Structures are given as C-alpha cells and as structure tokens.
Amino acid sequence: MTAKLTNLERWRREQSGGAAGPTALADLIFSLLLDREDELVAEAEAGLPRHEELAVVRALLRLILSPNVRMPLSGLQ
Numbered sequence: 001m002t003a004k005l006t007n008l009e010r011w012r013r014e015q016s017g018g019a020a021g022p023t024a025l026a027d028l029i030f031s032l033l034l035d036r037e038d039e040l041v042a043e044a045e046a047g048l049p050r051h052e053e054l055a056v057v058r059a060l061l062r063l064i065l066s067p068n069v070r071m072p073l074s075g076l077q
Contacts, residue, residue: 033061 040054 030061030064033057033064037061 037054037057040050040057043050044054
C-alpha cells in the first residue's frame with residue numbers, strides 16, 4: 001500500500017534536486033491554502049469553532065486570485 005504524499009512532501013521531493021523557483025513555491029502555497037480550507041470547512045461542519053481561521057484562509061485565497069496580485073500560479077494558467 002502506498003502512502004499518500006502531502007503537497008508539502010511532494011514539493012520537497014520535486015525540489016530536492018535544485019532550488020525552488022517562485023512558481024513552484026506559489027503553487028505549493030496555493031495548494032496548501034486550498035487543502036487547509038477543505039479541512040476547516042469539514043471541521044466547521046462538525047461543529048468545531050473554526051470560522052475565524054476559515055475566514056482568514058478564504059481572504060488569502062481571494063487575495064491570491066485577485067487580478068491586482070501578480071502571483072505566478074502555473075496550475076491556473
């Protein structure tokens with residue numbers, strides 16, 4: 001049985017051969033934020049008080065996806 005790699009572990013393996021470029025780092029951050037949003041939504045639906053953290057994560061995602069921010073997200077292009 002193969003263990004599922006987290007985005008951070010996958011990124012570290014990909015970058016182990018060289019320095020991480022800005023696009024790879026931006027993709028990692030975006031992916032981690034999306035994963036955390038999913039976790040917080042599940043926790044909030046289960047009744048845990050995660051609404052403030054969820055609001056912060058969603059605000060960061062809106063900022064990243066804003067047309068005024070020039071963040072290289074290769075996965076979205």
